[in-house]
Amino acid sequence: MDAFLEGARLVFDPYVLMVMVAAAFYGISIGAIPGLTATMAVALLIPITFFMDPIPALGAIITTSAMAIFAGDIPGALLRIPGTPASGAYTDDAYNMTRKGDAELALGVGVVMSAAGGLIGSVVLVIAAPALAEVALNFSTYEYFWLACMGLTCAAVMASDAPLKGAVSMLLGLAITTIGVDVLAGQPRFTFGVTQMLEGIGIIPALIGVFAVSEILRICSAQRSSPPPVQIRVGNIFKDIGKVFRQYWFQFLRGNVIGIGIGALPGAGSDIGAWIAYAVSKRFSKTPEKFGKGHIEGIVEATAANNAGLAAEWIPALVFGIPGSTITAMVIGVLIMKGMQPGPTVFLNHPELIYGTFITFFVANILMIFFGFLAIKSFKHILNIPTGVLMPTILMFCIIGSFAMNNSVFGIVVMLVLGLISYVMEENGFPTAPLILAMVLGAILEQNFLTSMIKSGGNPIDFVSRPIAGVLAVITITIWLLPAFAWLRRRRIRLAKEA
Amino acid sequence: MKINDAIFGVFFLLLAAALFVGALSMPKIHGLAYGPSLYPMVISIAFVPLAIGLIVSGLSKWRSGPPIEISDWVRSPRQLIGFCAVIASVLFYILAAEYLGFWITSVLILTCLIGWLWRKIWVSLGLAVVITAVLHVFFYTFLFVPLPWGVLKPISW
Numbered sequence: 001m002d003a004f005l006e007g008a009r010l011v012f013d014p015y016v017l018m019v020m021v022a023a024a025f026y027g028i029s030i031g032a033i034p035g036l037t038a039t040m041a042v043a044l045l046i047p048i049t050f051f052m053d054p055i056p057a058l059g060a061i062i063t064t065s066a067m068a069i070f071a072g073d074i075p076g077a078l079l080r081i082p083g084t085p086a087s088g089a090y091t092d093d094a095y096n097m098t099r100k101g102d103a104e105l106a107l108g109v110g111v112v113m114s115a116a117g118g119l120i121g122s123v124v125l126v127i128a129a130p131a132l133a134e135v136a137l138n139f140s141t142y143e144y145f146w147l148a149c150m151g152l153t154c155a156a157v158m159a160s161d162a163p164l165k166g167a168v169s170m171l172l173g174l175a176i177t178t179i180g181v182d183v184l185a186g187q188p189r190f191t192f193g194v195t196q197m198l199e200g201i202g203i204i205p206a207l208i209g210v211f212a213v214s215e216i217l218r219i220c221s222a223q224r225s226s227p228p229p230v231q232i233r234v235g236n237i238f239k240d241i242g243k244v245f246r247q248y249w250f251q252f253l254r255g256n257v258i259g260i261g262i263g264a265l266p267g268a269g270s271d272i273g274a275w276i277a278y279a280v281s282k283r284f285s286k287t288p289e290k291f292g293k294g295h296i297e298g299i300v301e302a303t304a305a306n307n308a309g310l311a312a313e314w315i316p317a318l319v320f321g322i323p324g325s326t327i328t329a330m331v332i333g334v335l336i337m338k339g340m341q342p343g344p345t346v347f348l349n350h351p352e353l354i355y356g357t358f359i360t361f362f363v364a365n366i367l368m369i370f371f372g373f374l375a376i377k378s379f380k381h382i383l384n385i386p387t388g389v390l391m392p393t394i395l396m397f398c399i400i401g402s403f404a405m406n407n408s409v410f411g412i413v414v415m416l417v418l419g420l421i422s423y424v425m426e427e428n429g430f431p432t433a434p435l436i437l438a439m440v441l442g443a444i445l446e447q448n449f450l451t452s453m454i455k456s457g458g459n460p461i462d463f464v465s466r467p468i469a470g471v472l473a474v475i476t477i478t479i480w481l482l483p484a485f486a487w488l489r490r491r492r493i494r495l496a497k498e499a
Numbered sequence: 500m501k502i503n504d505a506i507f508g509v510f511f512l513l514l515a516a517a518l519f520v521g522a523l524s525m526p527k528i529h530g531l532a533y534g535p536s537l538y539p540m541v542i543s544i545a546f547v548p549l550a551i552g553l554i555v556s557g558l559s560k561w562r563s564g565p566p567i568e569i570s571d572w573v574r575s576p577r578q579l580i581g582f583c584a585v586i587a588s589v590l591f592y593i594l595a596a597e598y599l600g601f602w603i604t605s606v607l608i609l610t611c612l613i614g615w616l617w618r619k620i621w622v623s624l625g626l627a628v629v630i631t632a633v634l635h636v637f638f639y640t641f642l643f644v645p646l647p648w649g650v651l652k653p654i655s656w
Contacts, residue, residue: 175543221581396605453532
C-alpha cells in the first residue's frame with residue numbers, strides 16, 4: 001500500500017502531470033499527421049526522456065504512445081490515410097462513414113472505445129503483471145533464453161507479412177549487437193579499431209534512424225501533399241456512442257480480449273492485434289458484406305484492441321524485461337540507460353515505479369478523451385503545417401537527439417547508417433520492427449544463452465528439462481514451424497484444385 | 500529502389516561468411532568453454548538457410564522483372580534532390596558542426612531544406628533562425644546538451 005501511495009504521489013506531482021499534458025499535445029499532433037507513426041513519436045521523444053527521472057519519462061512515453069495511436073484514426077477517417085499502422089485495419093470503414101456524413105460517429109467511437117480499451121488493458125496489466133512477476137522470480141537463464149527467443153520469433157514470424165524477411169531482419173539486428181565488448185568475457189568484437197564502437201551500437205540513435213530518418217527520406221522523396229478532407233466540419237462526436245455500445249458491446253469486449261492476448265505476447269505488439277481483431281469481427285459478423293464500406297462494427301472491435309494491446313505490451317516488458325513491441329523496446333532502452341534492468345526484481349526493489357506506471361496508464365487514457373476531442377476539432381490546423389517545414393525541423397531534432405546520447409557525432413553517424421539501411425529494407429518488404437527488437441534483446445539473449453551453455457556444459461537437454469523452459473521451447477519452435485505448415489497447407493489446397 | 504531477393508540473399512550469405520570468419524579469428528579465453536566467438540558463429544550459421552531461401556525466392560521471380568528496379572521518384576530531379584538533400588544535410592552536420600558550431604550549421608541546413616521543400620526562400624531563412632533558436636534554448640539551456648559553438652565561441656553564453 002505504501003508503494004502504491006508513493007507511486008500515486010510521484011504521478012500526481014505537478015511536474016509529472018505537466019509533462020504528461022505536454023506529451024499528450026505532442027502525441028496527438030504527431031499521430032494525426034499522415035505518415036508520422038506512434039513509434040516515430042516515441043523515438044523522437046527518447047532523447048528528452050533521457051534527461052528526466054523514471055516516472056516523468058515513463059509518463060511521457062505512455063501518454064505519447066496512447067495519444068498517437070488514437071490520433072492515427074483521425075487522418076484515416078478524414079483523408080483515408082491512416083496515421084499509424086494500427087489504424088490501417090479499419091481506415092476504409094472510417095473513411096466511407098465520413099463520406100456518408102457520419103464522421104462524428106466514426107471519430108467518436110474511435111476516441112471513446114480507444115480510451116475504454118486502454119483502461120481495460122490497464123486493469124489487466126495491474127492484475128497480471130505482479131502475479132506473473134512472482135512466477136518470473138523463479139526463472140533461470142534457460143527460461144529467459146526461451147522467452148527472448150519467443151519474443152524474437154513472434155516479431156519475425158507473426159508480426160510481419162513476410163516471415164522469411166522478418167527473420168532476416170531479426171538476425172541482422174542480432175548481428176549488429178555483436179559489435180562492441182562481449183557480455184561475458186569483455187572481449188572487443190567487430191570494432192575495427194573505432195573507440196566509439198567498443199560500447200556497441202547505441203539503441204537510441206539506431207531507433208531514431210530506423211523510425212524517423214527513414215520516414216523523412218520517404219516523405220522528402222515523395223513530396224506529395226495530402227488530399228483535402230472530405231468533411232471539414234465535425235459535429236458532436238459523442239452523440240450516438242451509447243447506442244453503438246449497446247449494439248456492439250460483445251465486439252468491444254472481444255476486441256479487448258484479442259488486443260490484450262496479442263499485445264501480451266513478447267514481440268507481437270498491438271498493431272497486429274488491431275488487424276486480427278478486425279478480421280475476427282468480420283469473420284463472425286452477421287453482416288460481413290458491409291465491412292470496408294463504412295460499417296462501425298469492425299471499428300469498435302479493432303480500435304478497442306489497439307489501445308488495450310498497448311497496455312498489455314507492457315506486461316512482458318515489465319515482468320520479464322522482454323519487450324512486447326518497438327515502443328516497449330525503447331522503454332527498456334531508457335530504463336537500462338537509467339541503470340534499471342526491467343524484470344521481476346523491479347517489483348521488489350522499485351514497487352513505486354511499477355505502481356506509478358500503472359497509474360500513468362489510467363491517467364493517460366482518461367486524458368485521451370479530452371485531448372482526442374480537441375484533436376478532432378483542430379485537425380485541419382494540424383494539416384496546415386507544411387511538410388516542407390515539418391520534415392527539416394524533425395531532421396534537426398533527430399540530429400540533436402542522436403548527438404545528445406553520448407555527446408558524440410558517432411551517434412549521428414549511427415542514425416544515418418541505420419536510417420538508410422531501414423529505408424532500403426522497407427522499400428523491399430523487410431520489416432524493421434524485428435531488427436529493433438533484436439537490437440534490444442541481443443544482449444539478453446547472448447548473456448542467457450552463454451550462461452546456460454556454461455551451466456549445462458553444452459548439453460541441449462538442460463535447455464528444455466525445466467517445465468516452464470520446456471513449454472516456452474515448444475511454443476517457440478511451433479511458431480518457427482508455422483510458416484512451413486501454412487506453405488504445406490496452401491500447396492495441398494492448390495494440388496487438390498489442380499486434381 | 501526494388502532489389503531482387505536473390506541479390507539480398509547473396510549479400511546476407513556474404514555477411515554470414517564475414518561474421519563467421521571474424522568470429523573464428525577471435526582469441527580463446529582461458530577457462531571459458533564458450534567464448535565471445537560462439538554467439539556470432541551461431542548467428543552466421545542461422546543466416547545461411549534464410550539467405551538461401553531469399554535466393555530461391557528471388558530466382559523464381561528473376562525473369563519477371565529487372566533485378567534492380569529504379570523507383571519512379573528517382574527520375575524526378577525535384578524528388579531525387581529532396582532525398583539526397585536529407586542525407587547531405589546530415590553529412591554536412593557531422594563534418595561541419597564542430598567547426599561552424601550548431602547555430603550556423605543548423606541555420607544553413609534548415610534554410611536549404613525548407614527553401615527546397617517549401618519553395619519559399621526568404622521565409623525559409625527566417626524560419627530557420629527561429630527553429631534553430633527554439634532547439635538551442637530547449638536542448639542547450641534546459642537539457643544541458645553541449646551543442647558545439649564552433650566559430651561563435653567568443654559570443655557563447
